[in-house]
Amino acid sequence: MSRVLNELPEAFVSHTGISRAVSRAVKAGKLRKLASRLYTRNLEDAPETIVRRNLWGIVAGYFPGSLIADRTAFEAAPASDGSLCLVSEQGRTVELPGVVLRPRRGPGRIASDMPFVEGLYLSSRTRAYLENMRPSRARGKRKRRTLGRAEIENRLDQLIRTAGDGAANQLRDDARAIAPELGLEQEAAQLDALIGTLLGTRRSRLDSPVAIARSRGRHYDPDRMELFHRLHQALRNRPPGVRPAPPRNARSRSTLAFFEAYFSNCVEGTEFLVDEAIRIVFEGRIPRHRPADAHDVAGTWRIVSDTREMGRTPADFGELAHLLRERHRTIMAGRPEVLPGEFKAEENRAGLTVFVAPDLVPGTLNEGFALYRSLESPFERAVYMMFLVSEVHPFADGNGRLARIMMNAELVAGAEERIVVPTVFRSNYLAALRALSRTGRPDPLIRVLDYAQRWTLALDWSSLEAAERELERCNAFLDSDEAEAMGKRLRMPG
Structure with a gap:
């Protein structure tokens, strides 16, 4: 190949x-043609791979100085059908392996648009x-050039959740400023009404469930709802199992409740020797050097040892909120x-996991509770319920203990065996929670809790002494x- 061709990019x-x-290089087998006017020196990789790897340079080759626009301005990548939308004064649709370049005429770049790669904007x-407020239609197998109304509403909800009302108000001010230059005054008015509706100051039609909830003052975290839906689906697809709680006398019930409270605190890092915990719970002896930790154990014990209290489960969101606060x-x-007893006022996190924002706690619990009601066993x-409370993390502290109490209340109310998570099983339990929180995989959590219930x-649990001996062996x-x-x-x- 000539030196000029050697200096060109891969595609x-x-x-x-x-x-x-x-043309000479193609005949010599040193280049291959991928599409009209598109060539590559790579004779091995799949054409789709080569195009994606060199995408923006290819776009600039066909449409130099063009503006990435419409849905692609948000997505910054081809849509699922390969569509990449742009504004250019020249050219027609270009079909490439795995990508379709879809130019349209219209106002080119303006002062507020941003320089992009390869001389594009x-x-x-x-x-x-x-521009995405404008309606468009799908043609054949091609996606619409612009996002649907519900998608715009979801993006605005996310903007408000992450950046606040001020960012949404700034957006509509900026939209009003540039709309005349683009001939989009009508779209600016629609955007203004939409933002006002989401902020509760206007009324207009909404399509997105998350946007409708926000307009009604019940805004929630849609990312968490996706996790709740995944867990709900996995539980519904699982063959129901039943493990009735065996008859136990008062001593056995007390022993089980003690170790439930003991281990639930150990999971949270509040650890005492068993004898110390026994004195705290049964003798009311609070260590002077760790009074708050001791009260955590005693408080957990007071709930889990009360059979009547543990038989209470929520029938509606109001009862759920009341039980959470009370417990x-x-x-x-x-x-x-x-x-x-007060929902958190500040964001909280555990490691890399940032929990639901304070203003989204009631709405997310409410939306999540709707799924809970359709579960049968x-x-x-x-x-x-355990994951709902754990993932929302509605309080500043104590959420893990509370989540496990809510979990076992469901089992006690259904006359089934409780779930105790012992210290040695802590890593398994937390890893399963992270698998669902961070990667959306519900099966590890279901397996871990299923095993813990069987265990x-x-x-x-006939007595403290017998249980402690067997716990040691396990x-x-x-x-x-x-x-x-x-x-x-x-x-x-x-």
């Missing part, structure tokens, strides 16, 4: 200055909103600084990380 758009050299976010107030009574409802049912008290290093795990009794 390039031919022009008159190099067309003869390109990208519509400003404000312009993207305005949280009991658990965290020893920590007035976390405002027991106690185990399904228990798993779902709880198999253990001898490795239940081992630190989960240390146990893993030693090659030990939670053993099934027997």
